[in-house]
Amino acid sequence: MILPVFTTIRKNKILSVQFEVPLIRVRDASSIVGSLVTMTIKHLNDFKVLWREQLRTSADEDHYWDWEQKQRIYLAGGIGIYEGYTIECEQMTQGMMILQVRGYRSQVDPTRPLVYVHSLATAPWNRLSNPDPNGFRAVGIAMLRFARFRSEKLDYGGLVGLHSLPTAETFYRKMGMIDGGSDAQKENLTYKELTAKFPQVQIMEIDEDRRRSAPSQFQAHNIVELFLVFGARKEKLDLQEKIADEFTKQDFIESIANSSFTNIFYESIDYLAKFDLAINRFRNENLEGNFKNGIDLFTSHPACIGFITAIGLTVLGRPGSNHSLEKQNDKWEQVKSDANQMLDRLGTLSDVSLGDFLDFQTLNELIRTKSGRGINFEREFFLQAFKVLIEEKFQVENMTVCWRSL
Structure with missing residues (x-):
């Protein structure tokens, strides 16, 4: 469940948002409320100080991702094609995501636009590959749900697409995304897409x-x-x-x-x-x-x-x-x-x-x-x-x- 706290929009471009999202604390499986917000310098600093070194020394497939660079390339221009979001909980950045909200079409039905998840990652301490009792589960779930929510608000019918890293394919399959096969233009990564509003049925x-x-x-x-x-x-x-x-x-x-x-x-x-x-x-x-x-x-x-x-x-x-x-x-x-x-x-x-x-x-x-x-x-x-x-x-x-x- 995604509950909006506030949203600021100007000329169909989101300037700032805050949504309440449910997370699960690993230590005791208790429910806790996090916040999904627009990406800011604070979150990039968290990446630089808290994420980067842990990722560089890990075997995770996104260990080379540089979110500061992604922000400069995709978000700094401010032309409304890309949007950046993060999930905060206990004053720390728990997940980061960049969406492309213009110019991408469904591979299932090319006549329909969709929201494309350019990049999505959870903090190193929230990953199954590096379990931390103080970490959180359901961060990726909350971000993908927001991508669908954003698609619905853009009148795209909830369609969402992305190219999955190999270790994330099982997660996206559990989320109901269909498999579009490997894409040679995207380093042979597997394309995934959420299609119908109720893809499970x-x-x-x-x-x-x-x-x-x-x-x-x-x-x-x-x-x-x-x-x-x-x-x-x-x-x-x-x-x-x-x-x-x-x-x-x-x-x-x-x-x-x-x-x-x-x-x-x-x-x-x-x-x-x-x-x-x-x-x-x-x-x-x-x-x-x-x-x-x-x-x-x-x-x-x-x-x-x-x-x-x-x-x-x-x-x-x-x-x-x-x-x-x-x-x-x-x-x-x-x-x-x-x-x-x-x-x-x-x-x-x-x-x-x-x-x-x-x-x-x-x-x-x-x-x-x-x-x-x-x-x-x-x-x-x-x-x-x-x-x-x-x-x-x-x-x-x-x-x-x-x-x-x-």
Whole structure:
């Protein structure tokens, strides 16, 4: 979540900004608020005094980057093509980024302009290659989110492109960027691009009966049912077959466009996909039960139902007692902010720690011992679980408290 504190713009050129961004302290995994601001001499001095020597003696691929030189070449002219930003926390520069906001086009759709990330780096003490207990995680995530935010404000549709250093490719892939292949004109670096506004979501057509093979894939008829339970705020719904048959993917998306209600729903689906992607790397075939790997959680349609219905109840209000539009928007912004912090935390966990957090062993045991309670049991089970997660502001030590909520 990026929260603006102030922005000064003159002739469509940003002169100064300050945004609050969520970071995670390595030492105790606590959440802390940093500031994303326009690059100044103070930040360049931090690079010279605090960054440079550590980078020069490291094996990191950007060890030769000179941010003072970058500032002179790209930012000093002041002609509005490039913009420089940094993240500050505890009076130190935690990350630096230069954006090209004019003159670059999408490689996926060359008719559309995008924001190009010319350079992006986190401070040496914030890197996985040199872990420091006093460092911070999610700095790169916050800067890339701001690049997308800047693209949206320029009416570029959130499109962002960059050329990735080899060791950063996995990070950008986790952020949902597609791989455009190596670029001979850019020292054979791999081109990456954020395309659609919700790049994580892949909707499978009505006539595709195959089981999903990757996270963030959802059957179109299941999406239709998720839309209905979201609006009804009930996990149990008699869905007539003809309703699903009448909706194709495109018809469905077009029918819900231009509405605050449906925009919140579709963003909810996007967060479902983000969590699906975040836990996908967990694997444990030795577990007994239906939930062995990360992808199994939201392969379960009742789990998807529970997740989406819990958001609907929280944001829209209980059936028959709707929140005002203002309150709905406020609650949704809070849910997204809390969810983003949890997503950032999941990205810092090792595979073993991720497994401990998910606690699929407890989930399997509870589903197995209580499954005789009826056909709708699993829907009710997951609804209660995700209601607890939201009520706890996504700040649970692990999912055990959620699985045991019913």
